[in-house]
Amino acid sequence: MLTSLLIASAALSQPSLETCRVIDVPAERLACYDRLAGREEAAPEALALEAAAPRSTLAAPKSEEELKAEFEAKRELVKSGDAPAIYSDITEIVVDRTDHLTIILDNGQVWRQLSSDRPIRVNSKKPPKTVTITEAAMGSYRLKLDDSRQSIRVRRVK
Template sequence: MHLKTCAVLILMMPAAFASSVDLKTQLQSCQQISDEEQRLSCFDQIVSQLDNPVQQQAVATTTVNPVVTTTATKTPVIQPPQATPKQEIAAEFGLKKPRPDAEIEEISSVVKTVAQDLRKKLLITLENGQQWRQLDQEYLNIQAGDRCVVKRGAIGSFLLGIEGTKKKIRVRRVE
């Protein structure tokens, strides 16, 4: 009885508060429906909204009161986060705060420009817009137009090398 009263109160909330209802609350409200067919229909509506995140339809739930059957107010659909495209993940490769899903091991690009600072360390700009600064004192004969590979090293480090050669330098992403 107490659960049914709570369900009725949840369903009568104002629309502004209902917009903050999450998936867990939607599932709990479906769980409280006593009629098996209506409960299954409620769960099916939520699952269909998860399968089609493009649709902006609201999920309608129904609850059974001991006296009257009440149709609930519509609640907004919680959309799962969109999968990030591989290009977006590659654009963030080498930045300090990688996302957990951004676990690519290497990128390949053509060198756009190569500059050298006063300490004879290279600043390499790639065609994809990324800039990498040399950290070690190793020599690498790299020129504009060369195709290079940046690989993930140990403990968050990165190694840059020219395709087809074994020589690599330790680098850090600047931009």
């Protein structure tokens, strides 16, 4: 028993690459490598970076109350008309074989009508020139051509 303690203390005072490699805590592992390299203590800036670094990249899950409050806030923005909107000119409208639209805007964005949404007709002799896209409930988007009363549900492709 005494022999294993002496070996363990010798290993701690004179670490090897293997003993440093198996240390889980990054600051302690760095200090071990520093001792192995002949430095008495780790560089202060490395310890400061370790202390400032987050332990996990995953965000804590939101509680049910937080999710409901966020949803209600978005719903109120949409109802009041204060939701952020995109106003843009249309570069091109492509109608697929199922009469669903793909709209290319002058800012480079491409929006496609959801297949579950009812197709709308576009007048090919007088195509719409502008579009308004607003955020709707549950993270979806609504698109209105020119100032029409009719809107379609879309998703951004590009």
